[in-house]
Amino acid sequence: MKCDKCDKPAVVHEVVIRGGVKKELHLCADHAMQEGIAMPQQQPIDQLLTKFVTSKSNEKNPAEELSCDGCGLPFREFRKRGILGCPDCYEVFVEQLEPLISRAQNGACHHTGSIPSQAGASIDRQLIIRQLADELDSAVAAEQYERAAELRDQLDHLKLHGPELED
Amino acid sequence: MAFEDLGTWLDVGPDSDVVVSSRVRMARNMACFPFVNRATQGQCQEIVSLTRQALSECDLSNEPTNEMIWVDLDQASDRERMLLVERHLISRHHAETRASKAVAVARDESMSLMVNEEDHLRLQVLTAGLQFEQAFSRISQVEKGLESTLEYAFSPRWGYLTACPTNVGTGIRFSVMMHLPGLLITREIERVKRSAKDLHLAVRGYYGEGSESTGDLFQISNQITLGQSEDELMAEFQQRIIPRIVDYERQARQMLLKKNPLLLSSTKISC
Numbered sequence: 296m297k298c299d300k301c302d303k304p305a306v307v308h309e310v311v312i313r314g315g316v317k318k319e320l321h322l323c324a325d326h327a328m329q330e331g332i333a334m335p336q337q338q339p340i341d342q343l344l345t346k347f348v349t350s351k352s353n354e355k356n357p358a359e360e361l362s363c364d365g366c367g368l369p370f371r372e373f374r375k376r377g378i379l380g381c382p383d384c385y386e387v388f389v390e391q392l393e394p395l396i397s398r399a400q401n402g403a404c405h406h407t408g409s410i411p412s413q414a415g416a417s418i419d420r421q422l423i424i425r426q427l428a429d430e431l432d433s434a435v436a437a438e439q440y441e442r443a444a445e446l447r448d449q450l451d452h453l454k455l456h457g458p459e460l461e462d
Numbered sequence: 463m464a465f466e467d468l469g470t471w472l473d474v475g476p477d478s479d480v481v482v483s484s485r486v487r488m489a490r491n492m493a494c495f496p497f498v499n500r501a502t503q504g505q506c507q508e509i510v511s512l513t514r515q516a517l518s519e520c521d522l523s524n525e526p527t528n529e530m531i532w533v534d535l536d537q538a539s540d541r542e543r544m545l546l547v548e549r550h551l552i553s554r555h556h557a558e559t560r561a562s563k564a565v566a567v568a569r570d571e572s573m574s575l576m577v578n579e580e581d582h583l584r585l586q587v588l589t590a591g592l593q594f595e596q597a598f599s600r601i602s603q604v605e606k607g608l609e610s611t612l613e614y615a616f617s618p619r620w621g622y623l624t625a626c627p628t629n630v631g632t633g634i635r636f637s638v639m640m641h642l643p644g645l646l647i648t649r650e651i652e653r654v655k656r657s658a659k660d661l662h663l664a665v666r667g668y669y670g671e672g673s674e675s676t677g678d679l680f681q682i683s684n685q686i687t688l689g690q691s692e693d694e695l696m697a698e699f700q701q702r703i704i705p706r707i708v709d710y711e712r713q714a715r716q717m718l719l720k721k722n723p724l725l726l727s728s729t730k731i732s733c
């Protein structure tokens with residue numbers, strides 16, 4: 296059966312009674328979420344996330360105006376979908392994410408598992424890569440194509456041969 | 463992590479009277495790109511080709527089949543994509559969205575690497591019965607192999623960064639598919655579901671392809687990914703939590719067998 300609002304398959308089937316009139320609802324995952332209907336197979340933590348996300352929406356919150364400088368994701372958007380846009384989001388939205396993550400993780404708020412083998416050296420490289428990427432964007436915007444090609448080569452090299460930077 | 467020599471792929475694994483299969487899933491993202499939902503089409507393409515190159519340089523010698531088959535999903539036919547979904551090698555979501563996507567599949571279909579699903583990389587390994595060590599070491603080998611070329615998004619505080627903040631930390635989920643007809647018939651399943659919540663487990667009824675009703679298959683997965691090491695999480699799940707449910711189920715089957723042997727044969731329960 297198709298979703299009432301689009302062509303995707305309906306996964307949520309509900310009977311709602313509004314003003315004494317019985318109405319059947321058949322919705323896909325996305326539209327069910329928009330209507331605020333919980334999915335039958337949804338995991339508790341997803342529900343927790345949705346609840347957290349929607350309960351905050353009624354408050355006047357300065358986080359409302361925040362957006363990530365790394366990827367441009369507005370916090371509003373995260374609240375709607377529960378998905379972050381880039382690694383930087385974890386820093387920009389840290390105050391909003393802390394209580395959410397700790398609640399979902401039984402109070403834990405620090406990683407104690409394995410770490411990448413190049414964790415130390417990588418932080419600098421990440422910075423350089425971001426700077427280069429910014430430069431590349433402005434070079435393209437300014438139609439400096441030779442410069443852009445140069446930057447792209449540098450970026451590709453860094454992304455592929457990252458570890459070499461250390462020696 | 464030491465590799466455990468479990469020999470060839472087993473169709474019948476430990477505790478397979480109750481545990482159908484075990485699955486380890488690992489999420490990773492590359493440090494230099496936005497997550498998939500904010501990435502441009504060009505970036506998605508770049509992620510696909512970087513992953514393909516990294517995988518080709520990966521040492522897969524400990525893999526049972528030594529190789530993985532690469533499928534560019536934007537070039538695959540609808541039929542091929544459907545087939546991958548039906549075999550649980552890619553998610554429905556992965557098959558449907560239009561961005562540049564790929565999957566690498568081990569020849570015996572026990573491992574897959576989805577590229578540009580919710581996270582840049584989603585590795586999963588499936589084994590028969592209740593056994594996680596082997597699955598986890600296979601996943602780790604590929605993850606480490608890719609890491610010699612790719613750089614993962616990581617923060618010292620939050621661990622491996624994932625698009626959905628509830629996966630952050632290890633980025634790993636352990637799950638089992640359990641056959642629980644005894645607990646379903648005796649209605650003890652509700653009690654298991656309630657205690658699962660306190661243990662931070664997700665329990666969901668598994669719906670077979672196209673079937674409307676809940677069967678007696680349940681997927682149970684851990685929800686904790688932060689504050690404990692991979693080994694601790696795996697041990698807790700495999701040695702404490704799941705064996706308890708296995709015991710409940712066996713007790714329920716024994717009880718049913720005493721009460722009504724016919725019921726058992728009709729629902730294909732074995733003790």
Ligand SMILES: [Zn+2]
Nearest residue numbers: 298301323326
């Ligand atoms: Zn829809």
Ligand SMILES: [Zn+2]
Nearest residue numbers: 363366381384
């Ligand atoms: Zn961001």
